[in-house]
Amino acid sequence: MVKEKKFKFDLPALRVLENEHNYLLHVMEDWHLIVLAFERDMYTLEEGHEALQTLRRLIIEFIDPLKNHTEKEEEFLFPLLAKYVGTEQGPVNATEEEHEEIDAYIGHFLHHTRGDLSDMTMQDMKDVVKDAGEAFEVITVHFVKEESILFPMVNNILRIEEQDKLYEQLYTSIL
Numbered sequence: 560m561v562k563e564k565k566f567k568f569d570l571p572a573l574r575v576l577e578n579e580h581n582y583l584l585h586v587m588e589d590w591h592l593i594v595l596a597f598e599r600d601m602y603t604l605e606e607g608h609e610a611l612q613t614l615r616r617l618i619i620e621f622i623d624p625l626k627n628h629t630e631k632e633e634e635f636l637f638p639l640l641a642k643y644v645g646t647e648q649g650p651v652n653a654t655e656e657e658h659e660e661i662d663a664y665i666g667h668f669l670h671h672t673r674g675d676l677s678d679m680t681m682q683d684m685k686d687v688v689k690d691a692g693e694a695f696e697v698i699t700v701h702f703v704k705e706e707s708i709l710f711p712m713v714n715n716i717l718r719i720e721e722q723d724k725l726y727e728q729l730y731t732s733i734l
Contacts (some may be wrong), residue, residue, distance in 0.1 A: 572726035573710050576636070579628045579733050580702045582689045586624065590617040592690040597685050607684045608676055614691060615672045618665060618667055625698075626729045627733035632705075635728040640709065650708050655702045664694035 566574050593614040596602060602610055633655065641651050668690035688697075713722065 567706060568714070570714055570722055570726075572722055572729050573713055573725065575708065575729045576628075576632070576710070577604040580706065582733070583621075583625060583628060584699070584702065586617075586621055587698065588612055590678075590691065591695045593617070594648075594688055595693060597688040598692065602681070604681055607681055608679070610714065611672060611676055611688070615669065618668065618691060620731055622665065623717065625661075627731075631729055631731070631733070633658065635725060636709070636713070639717060639721060639725060640712055642643050644712070650712070652702075654701070654705060654709060657704075661694055661697050661701065664690045664697065668694065671712070687706060692701075 568577055587700055592682055593610050596610065597607070637646075637651050637655060644651060646652055646655075650702060673689040673692070679687075713725070717725065
């Protein structure tokens, strides 16, 4: 029996972002299974090379939806909250820094998995896959922070007109 996923937030703008988080987490599961298999030494060398190629492809497919999501937050959500809580420190600043950290892990992984991977040893592959694992962990914790800190701020701080405008701005596809 499939359990129906309930939204945590009633505000339409927050439901858009929460739904995007749910989608991204679902997509991440596919590539995280490969990361876990590397961590648990489940591959032969040949299987590792194939798995690494698959992992690279899945992460590349993941980048556009992730970037579309984070760009919407950075363009619309963060500036609106920053009017009330500032950007020098605090949750908006911390969240933006996490976006950069995610980009760095994914970029580092992609950089080290370019070209011919057939010469990579199992240890080389495990080392580079760690970046994908770190990206997964940062993204997962990041979404929890947004949903437990930033999203309630939207509910509590923004005026109704601002919430409505934010919904109009965010109601676009990340695909």
